[in-house]
Amino acid sequence: MSDDVLLTSLLTAVDAAPDDVPLRLHVAGLLAERGRPADALQHCSQALARDPGNAEALAMLQRLTTAMAPPPPAPHHPEPQHPEPQRLQGFDWTQAEDEVAGIAEPVPADDDAPSPVVEDIEQPGTRLADVGGMQQVKERLELAFLGPMRNPQLAKAFGKSLSGGLLLYGPPGCGKTFIARAVAGELGASFFAVGISDVLDMYTGQSERNLARIFAEARRRAPCVLFFDELDALGQKRSHLAHSTSMRNTVNQLLSEMDSVTADNDGVFVLGATNHPWDIDSALRRPGRFDRMVLVLPPDAPARAAILHYHLRDRPVADVSLDRIVKLTEHFSGADLAHVCTTAAERALALSMRDGRLHALTTKDLEAAVKEIRPSTGPWFATARNVVAFANTDGEYDDLSAYLRKNKKL
Template sequence: MSDDVLLTSLLTAVTSAPDDVPLRLHVAGLLSERGRSAEALQHCIQVLARDASNTDAMGLLQRLTSGITAPPTPDVAAAPPPAEPAPVAPPAPDRTGQHRLQGYDWTHAEEEVAGTPEPVLAHGESSPVVEDIEQPGIRLADVGGMEDVKQRLELAFLGPMRNPELAKAFGKTLTGGLLLYGPPGCGKTFIARAVAGELGANFFTVGISDVLEMYTGQSERNMARIFAEARRRAPCVLFFDELDALGQKRSQLSHASSMRNTVNQMLSEMDSLGGNNDGVFTLGATNHPWDIDSALRRPGRFDRMVLVLPPDAPARAAILRYHLRDRPVAEVDLDRIVRLTEHFSGADVAHVCTTAAERALALSMQIGRLHALTTKDLEAAVKEVRPSTGAWFATARNVVAFSNSDGDYDDLSAYLRKHKKL
């Protein structure tokens, strides 16, 4: 029996016996060995939900998440656009020289947090994670294409910040969070950084390994320290990547699970029970919004969702130009490659360029001279690289069909109706 057939059988067995912890942990290990880290991570979380003290699962979880927190490569889904983008009036610099969003009362936010002391830590505890805090130099103008996403961000999030008096007149609050969701590799993290750039705010990325610990109560303390640090560093965009891993539905967790307490702690911090969240803007990104606890979607929390779809034609053209810019290129019909890569994620389009470059390099070594990339090289790469978004849309179609009674996924439903072949 081949390894793939064996793994498929084991996955089927896990579906039939979801509470079989040893079996699920064995499957997680096999998935990790095959480079399917995201699936392995989900199985690890399920194991810990049933057996929070399982040291083997915690060890595998730490190995998997160590790759998540490594310095990321630039998010390819929103690569820099073609030269000479449309001019955008920059926000006025504040007294520190940092660009801040005009219209929002940053002074008030700074006064609220200026006197906040560093959180008091128990003996032996580490300091809050601060090395991941940055000040992005990118803005939404640097995001290629995706005009619908930009418009939704402007209406739901940035517009009220620019016009606080008008927002107040219409009863629009400046609290709460924003959830970016969609297929993997489509630029959610890049867009979150661009939002922070628009606000002129610090950007604090939080991954699963920044929060989860194997000792009881430590994960909750990590969550509290992260929010305390964001308040001290306000204005700050607190970005939770893979939110479904940290904010999993509590109905799927055992009563004694440490993950359940971690979700409760996040809810308390977002409600600011222990401090003032003025100047702290919470963003989340997920590929599986349907797995997030419903309490995190209530008003004042992640109460607004923006669908980030595979890059449109202008965005794909920008990504292709970006990834071909430093490679030897001959005649390339960019419009044709853009048409051939419909429904490809940004990561898929970048992989097309890499695959084409590998083919051109192999041919160059074979003929003993430089072979510049051509349209044929890119066409051959497109045939070899299949879009990775198909499996996600298959799951999303079921969600839209059976779990959209509250209209949360109307945007996704409209997209699927327009693209029935997905």
Template sequence: MAFARMFMPSADEVAAAVTEDRYSSSMQSPPPLLASLLAAVRAAPDDVPLRVHVSQVLLDHDRAAEALEHCSVVLAREPGNAEALALLRRATAALSGTPEPITDEPATEPEESTGFDWTRAEREVSAETVNPRTDPVTEDIETSTVTLADVAGMEAVKKRLEIAFLGPMRRPDMAAAFGKSTSGGLLLYGPPGCGKTYIARALAGQLRAKFLAVEITDVLDAYVGDRERHIAEVFATARLNAPCVLFFDELDALGQKRSHLRHDSWLRTVVNTLLNEMDSVNSRNDGVFVLGATNHPWDVDSALRRPGRFDRMVLVLPPDRPARLALLNMQLAGRPLGELDVDALAEATGDYSGADLKHLVDSAAELALSDSMVRGEVRPISMDDFGKVLKEVKPSTGPWLDTARNVTAFGNSDGTYDDLRDYLKRRRRG
């Protein structure tokens, strides 16, 4: 591998390639030079200097979770490796949202174009306001017909919601007696496809409040100027329809850490508007409950996690066994069924999200439908059908859980992800 390292591209060369390819951490395929480095690691997994170099490159391009994996391998072989320890601290800081450790190197002033200036946004949050239209649109307001009683299983989630959100909202006098604030928002996080939006609707039903869902991607796709007005209008609409649950899905698309943003100076006024509206909810408005959802809470900047904003978090995990049983029965309802052991299916589908379970049932139904068309008569769905599709349909939550494991191991110094850490420990024991 000494020969391979002689021709190994430098971090600067990879950076040039990344710039040229307009690469970002949201893309699935790495640029060619980085792909070559990763291929070299696969070919020589014990090459410590190579792994250190790859960790450096990954960190430089905001892939902290992957850098952590390489640092962990290095430190398992060389616990005292100074370079790996330094990179580990950087990756941990990046994932946890805390400032990077102070070094003896002279500080340099960051270029204004390298990322979003959250500090400047905080200073200007009360200075820049957007006036919504006088007749906010109300057609997207829903009346939720579901409550938490309609959410199958997930008792731990319901208990956490009761303690963190519902109880204080229902009894503000008792919350005040214990110094518990009822202001601020709630952030639901967990793997994709596990029902965060459904739980938000159930919370609205539990509070007997209207429900207004906002897709952050719709906001970001609008024209400059319209984005800020859109955010101001949804808050105005929520206030006119109070009590109202205002739900922001995919919050990380807007609230990314400053280190993840490149040349997005236009985002400053959008974030200013969101922060200003959330602060005004605290100080001047009653009956507006702000919820957010994200698959990647470690990518949400700390400015959005401060008191009075999304300052409470609830982990929404893949459905537990009772929830899987209920979801499977719901998806099977109305279809021609043979002798099915739904209990066994629920047992065999640990880590499957609600979306995965729907895909599993749909796939089994497709097999039965195809066979029925050949036979010319209806053939019910059987356990054999599920046996075949279980080999093909695997839980989609695996990559998320792998990243979460790194976050809890190296980026949980303040206890933010204790619930997630405890779940991962139970999952290993199970």
């Protein structure tokens, strides 16, 4: 098996098991060896999001960021103004000077340090109408977040605060990032997606400075939706960080930026997404911070039909009953549905190569793919059921509890 085929198979395996940290790190290592450090860094960041204390992932993050750093400028050696001092015999002074010149300068600790990369700030044209199905999620967003933002005077009359943030939570691969981008489109705001690699840094204190500059840039670009993906990796419970002072300080900085008396966040709408809301520090859930939560469940039937149609749109298709596949894919995430379409396409491609003529995708190909793939949401719901049973004392997971009671087979 060639290296490229092996890498493609491993990437497919990662899509099917996104929470498999060792597999992600193995793929990241292979991508780095093949000269794809940016792709490797993305998988390394995803691994850290799922296991923030993973030593192998932290070491790989340091290697990748060092490898991707621009080379230092060529040293400038001015002409000596004084007679050169007498040098020791037998010592290679030229080699020593070259070695000293090659030592990288430390990261600056003052306000002149370079700002985080902000080229990814965009003006999304996506609206909630572009999100297939999920009517209940849209209604919750409208009531808890969008409506008050669009009608500030009316919200003020009813004592509805416009401060604070919104937390989207649910199983992985169910479209939380897409919904956040649609919220920005509804508000006509800029969209700034922040990942764990944009914040965490190997140098002491730099992670906190990165967060401060991210919020400063969002305030400058207001109105702006500031979206933190995998929030549990940045804002995890400080009681779990007894041996990680740098991570505790990062959480403290996030708390300060979201609810600071010295900073005005007017026009900055903070959204977060997480698969594990129960791991987020309780201080981040106080009023003025992420004080509202919306459960994003696996796509319902209309949403599954829209997702399947999207992933089949550029592929040769014949005699496909989407209604049939929709019925077979209950509890599948959006990522699972994309994997179903890819697997079915591979099946049709193999048949076409064997026969020497094009075989379009059929319902039979999609049904065979569904039989091969198990919904990735199962393990998440198993964990969520325990949380609902033993940690829902204040009712914050009542929506999730109602869904689990309705779907007892999960």
